[in-house]
Amino acid sequence: MAVSKWVMMKSFLLLFVSVVLVFGNEHVPVLVWEAKGSVSRQIPDLPSLSKLSSEEFSDFFIKKLSGEAGPQPLIAVFVEENLSVEDFSWQDAEGHIGFPHLENLTSAAKRVEFFPSVHAPLKGLKRLGYRWQTLQVEDQENDLSLPSEGGVVLIVKLGDARIDEDRPEFLKRHDYVISEIYNDLVAKSKDVIALYTSRHSSLVEPAYEPLVRRVRSAPDLDENAIIWNDTDIIFYTTVTPVFIPNTKDPTKFINISKPMCNRDVRAASKSLKCKFDNNNYRLEFRFTTVNKYWYLNIYITDMGSNGTLLSTDTEIYAPEGFSYHCSQNVTFKNDTVLLILRNFQIQPDSKGTFDDAYDCVWFFTVPIWSGLLVTTILVIILMMGLVALMDINTMDRFDDPKGKPININVSE
């Protein structure tokens, strides 16, 4: 064989997997209606699940047809190749639906049920145990041998589309064929239950519903968002900053979620000055630029005194054109004042929105790098040891292929 066995096996496996995936989980719609003259049947409970398996569908049918002593009905199943729920709800430009004859039939029917999502309905019908008869119908044919007695499941396979017709025309043609055959059947036998379904879904369904709500438009501003900004300086946080003006009295919090902020540019620095609590306190975010990096220092002015620096142990800085983001607690304090920021992002030279952020937590932290270094050293040593082990060979210099094998007597 020109193609190697391994490649053949792989391609068969791929084909098998794709076939299983395609057929494995298909759900098709089923429209069920009973003819006007059919026998009154007990109405079973409709299954409440949105997707029915083959067994559940056949259970519903068996319950529907059970408990009657009279003749069994004729079940006519009109089978397309592809059908889906969207085909039933399709309308053309004037608002006419895609199945006008079917609409008439179902409005005149005794009882109509619609299952939008059933897996393998035909397989389920086989469990009824009725006689099975199949018909292939291309177009309107006059000499079809339609059964007239009950106890038969008649499968009417509707033909394929022509080359030049599109899907709505194709379905309309089938719709006409269905109504003709159905009327012929009802004329012969009063007790008819008709189904309209298909073998495969005409649209590919996703395998599962996504569990995460996808945001389809720009989200509205979070009510919890606190934004202090002025032209190009933006400070954003989702958690109200904790501000304690006098740490000797730690229960007195000042609410600083809605200050008045304005921008102030000096020779050596740029600041965002925010006043709150009736001008009693003023926080100044002062940005200085050194070597194309901006650094943030926070100063507090309260009740007349000059601005005093709030020191912190995590230095807040980023290059020009980047913002700084931190989800951890960042504490700014001096002897009396305590300010804690959390979940915040800040940038002094933005263009309306934040640029890429430098995070306070690195992706590869120092311990990770140290661990990688030590692991690399150990792995190299391991590899050298393994190679040395593999170099141990049996001594075969004195082997004699034609010699007699050695017999060793094992005596008890």
Add this chain to the structure above:
Amino acid sequence: MMKTRYVLLTTFLTTAVLASIILTLYYVLTGKGERISVAWFLSDSSPHMWGCIGIGLAVALSVVGAALGIHTTGVSIVGGGVKAPRIKTKNLISVIFCEAVAIYGLITAIVLSGLLEDFPWKQVQDNPSLKSINWFSGYLLFGAGVSVGLVNLFCGITVGIVGSGAALADAANPALFVKILIVEIFGSAIGLFGLIVGIYMTSKSKMGATE
């Protein structure tokens, strides 16, 4: 079918090169190139890691060198001794030279372990001169360990190969042994150099909370 070692080597190298290229390009092309900072790694990584790696490599590499040396020379002594049993006692001196190399590594590791101390992290972060002394000591321990280890590794291999030649030459002609021993002594001396440098380096090391 290529040899397994070359397959392993090429896989490892290709993965490492590819990973580093992709990561580096990501950082450079998003403008965050300065985040790849060796200075940040060196100044934030613990000196204990460097010290312990140094200690480990000192004893491990020395013993590997001694083991390879004894393997080489031992095999020759055993093989040559089959036909000339008189060589077996005299040639043990080669094995002793190899063993000495392992002892150098052991001594260095013990001395280095004595210098490894704990230090209070917070105090070190606040005090730059204390931090610099501790980091200095960490790198000293690493450097001393690596230098002693690598020197002893190659010294051990050398003494082993020379000793193996000496054993086989002695088996053929007993007059040759003494002269070949001189070659072996020179080979052993280089192991001493590593020990001296290592001990001298560690004399400056001082870890802990006091300056």
